[in-house]
Amino acid sequence: MPDTKPDLNFDESGVCDACSNFSDRSNINWEERKKELLKVVASFKNESNWDCIVPVSGGKDSTFQVIKMLQLGIKPLCVTSTTCDLTSIGRKNIENIKSLGVDYIEFTPNPSVRKQLNRIGLQEVGDISWPEHLGIFTIPVQVAVNYNIPLIVWGENSQNEYGGPAVAKDSKILNRQWLEEFGGLLGLRTRDMSDSHGIDPRDLMPYTYPTDEELKKVGVSGIFLGYFIPWDGLSNALISKAWGFSTSSKTISGSMVDYENLDNYQTGIHDYFKYLKFGFGRASDIASMHIRRGRITREDAMEITYVHDGKYPFEYLGKTLEEILEPIEIDIEEFDSICDRFTNKQIFKLDEDGNILKDKNKRPIKLAYDNWSMIGLINYGMGNLGSVRRTFEILNIENKIINNPSEITICKKLVLPGVGNFSNAMKILNNNGWSEKIIKHALEEKKPLLGICLGMQLLAKSGTEGGEIDGLGIIKGTVKPFNFKNKDYRIPHVGWNSIENIKKNSTILSGIENGTDFYFVHSYYLDTNTDNKAADTNYEVDFCSVVEKDNIFGTQFHPEKSAKSGRKILENFANF
Numbered sequence: 001m002p003d004t005k006p007d008l009n010f011d012e013s014g015v016c017d018a019c020s021n022f023s024d025r026s027n028i029n030w031e032e033r034k035k036e037l038l039k040v041v042a043s044f045k046n047e048s049n050w051d052c053i054v055p056v057s058g059g060k061d062s063t064f065q066v067i068k069m070l071q072l073g074i075k076p077l078c079v080t081s082t083t084c085d086l087t088s089i090g091r092k093n094i095e096n097i098k099s100l101g102v103d104y105i106e107f108t109p110n111p112s113v114r115k116q117l118n119r120i121g122l123q124e125v126g127d128i129s130w131p132e133h134l135g136i137f138t139i140p141v142q143v144a145v146n147y148n149i150p151l152i153v154w155g156e157n158s159q160n161e162y163g164g165p166a167v168a169k170d171s172k173i174l175n176r177q178w179l180e181e182f183g184g185l186l187g188l189r190t191r192d193m194s195d196s197h198g199i200d201p202r203d204l205m206p207y208t209y210p211t212d213e214e215l216k217k218v219g220v221s222g223i224f225l226g227y228f229i230p231w232d233g234l235s236n237a238l239i240s241k242a243w244g245f246s247t248s249s250k251t252i253s254g255s256m257v258d259y260e261n262l263d264n265y266q267t268g269i270h271d272y273f274k275y276l277k278f279g280f281g282r283a284s285d286i287a288s289m290h291i292r293r294g295r296i297t298r299e300d301a302m303e304i305t306y307v308h309d310g311k312y313p314f315e316y317l318g319k320t321l322e323e324i325l326e327p328i329e330i331d332i333e334e335f336d337s338i339c340d341r342f343t344n345k346q347i348f349k350l351d352e353d354g355n356i357l358k359d360k361n362k363r364p365i366k367l368a369y370d371n372w373s374m375i376g377l378i379n380y381g382m383g384n385l386g387s388v389r390r391t392f393e394i395l396n397i398e399n400k401i402i403n404n405p406s407e408i409t410i411c412k413k414l415v416l417p418g419v420g421n422f423s424n425a426m427k428i429l430n431n432n433g434w435s436e437k438i439i440k441h442a443l444e445e446k447k448p449l450l451g452i453c454l455g456m457q458l459l460a461k462s463g464t465e466g467g468e469i470d471g472l473g474i475i476k477g478t479v480k481p482f483n484f485k486n487k488d489y490r491i492p493h494v495g496w497n498s499i500e501n502i503k504k505n506s507t508i509l510s511g512i513e514n515g516t517d518f519y520f521v522h523s524y525y526l527d528t529n530t531d532n533k534a535a536d537t538n539y540e541v542d543f544c545s546v547v548e549k550d551n552i553f554g555t556q557f558h559p560e561k562s563a564k565s566g567r568k569i570l571e572n573f574a575n576f
Contacts, residue, residue: 022292030230037228041074044151050077050103052151055140057083058093058263061155063245064236065225066097069153075103076153079143081135081206082108083264084118084128085324087317089246090263096244107139109206113199117207118266119328120197126277126342128328129270134207141220145210150219156226233260233289254311256283256304265324268316275310276339279347279366283308299407306409312362336362349446365446367412375574376402376411380434382425382454383417387560391567397574405437413573414441418454422479422524423466425458435472442474448551449474450508450573456547456554457526465524475547475554477528482539489540492523497557499535499545506534508553509546510572516565518545518557525556551576 015023045051054069054076056062069076078097083090098104114131121130144152210220225231237259241247248258254271261267261282275281287301296304313321325335340356348364349357357365375392377385379401392399399415402408416438418425429435442449451459460471463479471479482491496517502509525543534548537556547554553573559566 018288019292025230028230033228037225038072040223040228041069041072041151041153045074046149050147050149051075052077052153053140053144053147053149054078054102054153055136056080056094056097056104057136058090058097059261060237060240060245060247060259061233063093063097063100063240063243065153065155066100066102067239067243068225068229070100070102077143077147077149078102078104079140080104080106081132081139082106084114084132085265085327087263087265087319089248089317092246093262096246100243105143107143107206109135109139110203113203115328116197116199119330122269122328122330122338126273126338127270128266128273129264131207132264132266138207138209141210141215141222142206144220145214145218148218150221152220152222154222154224156231157224232293233286234295248317251308253313253316254282254308256286256308260286262317265316265319268311268313269321269324272310272313273339273342276343276364279344280305281309299404299410302410303406310363359444374398374400374411375413375415376400376408377415377417378408378434378438378455379403380425380428380432382420382428384419384452384558384560385417387558388415388417388452388570391560391570392574395567395571395574397571405433408437408441413448413450413576414438415450415452415573416455416458417452418456418458419521420454421466422454422457422463422471423469425454426463426469426471429458429472439472439474442552446551448573448576449553451547451554452560453522453556453558456556457524459547459552459554460526460528463524474552475526475528475532475549477526477532477544479524480527481524482541484540486540492521493539494521495519497537497539499537499557501533501536503534503546503548506546506548507576508548508555508569508572509534511568512565518555518559518562518566520545520557522556526554 041051051074052069054062054065056066056078057080066076066078080094094106109131117131118128122128127133140152144150234257237245237247237257241259245259246262248262251258252261253268254275255261261271271282283305287296287305290296291298291301313324315321316324321335322332325331330338343356343364345354345356348366351357359365375397377383377388377392377399379385385401389399389401400407400411402411402414408414426435429438438449441447449459451457457463457479458471459475460477460479461473461475463469463471464481465479482489482493484491497520498515498517499509499512500514502512502514506512520537520539526547528544528547532547532549533544534553535544535546536542537545543556545556553576555569557566559569562569
């Protein structure tokens with residue numbers, strides 16, 4: 001998980017709370033935990049009342065909770081605090097829970113007040129779902145008090161599954177302290193709504209936790225089912241589906257699965273703001289859980305989260321953003337302004353005026369999409385990787401050899417080395433899925449890319465070595481062969497030679513002077529326009545030896561073989 005998550009801690013080995021919690025599962029005697037659960041529920045068995053309350057939203061976890069209670073012979077009263085903007089599939093899944101054979105209460109707070117709270121929550125704390133996150137905790141507890149049902153069976157302890165303070169993860173009980181610290185109050189207090197916004201206190205009763213005296217009188221105790229059984233969202237979904245739970249027909253926007261967050265049209269907005277604040281979203285949450293369980297690799301997860309995390313909520317489950325915002329009287333312009341206000345400017349790129357840079361789909365562009373700063377060295381079978389890597393290691397610069405195109409997303413910067421034939425290299429890049437990923441990295445994501453020798457030539461629009469063939473098209477120009485009339489100039493051009501005409505304020509050549517020597521080995525050169533040139537070299541003719549265009553860099557020479565000056569260039573790239 002990213003270190004931007006509030007209250008998430010990392011140990012000395014860089015392992016987060018959530019991963020540590022999962023590792024600790026192997027030391028738990030789950031049979032003993034199950035026996036403990038049976039003892040707990042047996043102690044609350046009541047011949048004249050319901051045995052417990054199960055709060056249900058209609059999601060796969062609450063469906064699973066009901067199934068487990070019924071399997072244990074427990075008679076639950078299911079309680080729903082109606083979702084802010086209930087979806088059709090959400091309603092279907094609520095009806096399915098009823099059909100399992102349970103008594104059911106649905107409490108719907110005043111919709112007009114709810115809309116006010118949605119608007120206030122979005123504007124003041126960046127959470128349109130603020131009232132819902134209160135109601136799912138307060139209303140079941142109120143029902144427990146009013147119906148004299150002491151036991152409430154909740155699902156997972158979110159602080160355990162997603163990471164959080166040790167005091168929270170070790171708890172099997174949900175009480176007032178847990179709610180206030182970890183239950184989503186986000187700095188807003190219910191009484192603030194009447195004091196600052198003029199809402200009638202009686203309209204806030206659904207969002208008010210019972211008093212300690214009321215709780216004590218009934219003896220209300222809330223337990224986390226996830227403490228007693230090994231919690232797993234996918235497993236819960238599969239079991240729930242077997243009992244009638246319905247999923248989406250496609251992957252849910254901002255997620256990576258089809259079985260979560262199905263009940264509320266506003267969820268897309270909620271998850272988007274999570275991304276704006278912390279730099280990760282629902283897809284990262286789910287991917288992290290699957291990585292821990294060995295279902296997907298970290299590399300695949302990085303690719304997935306790049307695609308799905310932080311999607312601007314143009315629509316959610318078929319409902320447009322305009323339609324979702326209309327009831328709370330916020331238009332797209334105001335919504336975008338609120339988004340920008342809550343965007344963490346330490347995570348995302350800014351222009352010279354401090355405005356948030358966004359891609360064509362309105363997603364803010366992160367400084368590092370995986371919170372890593374490492375440089376990826378592309379291994380496509382034609383690169384001088386060993387020397388390049390050793391040079392970065394000498395400079396104490398973190399790097400990683402990338403053996404699969406999917407791994408590109410885990411790197412902030414890329415180096416494309418190369419030795420050999422232009423045509424053969426492009427065939428490898430195209431046939432093995434490299435080209436698309438490299439182009440996306442450089443042109444769409446605007447992340448730094450350095451081509452070395454053949455790697456620089458591959459950036460061109462086309463090349464003539466091995467026949468006319470398209471290059472990556474990142475830099476305008478064509479790769480041509482040297483064709484000397486003077487036989488004193490041998491081909492290939494091998495050895496030390498100087499660079500001249502260094503571009504003013506060049507990033508890649510910062511600290512390098514005209515006339516500095518570098519080591520060359522090549523028979524072809526990149527013929528490009530002046531705008532792309534950062535330096536020339538003469539070998540009977542003047543040819544481009546360094547390219548620089550925004551975040552794109554290339555050297556015809558080998559900086560990794562060019563001693564101190566070459567190391568300076570690699571250092572400049574790393575610091576860009």
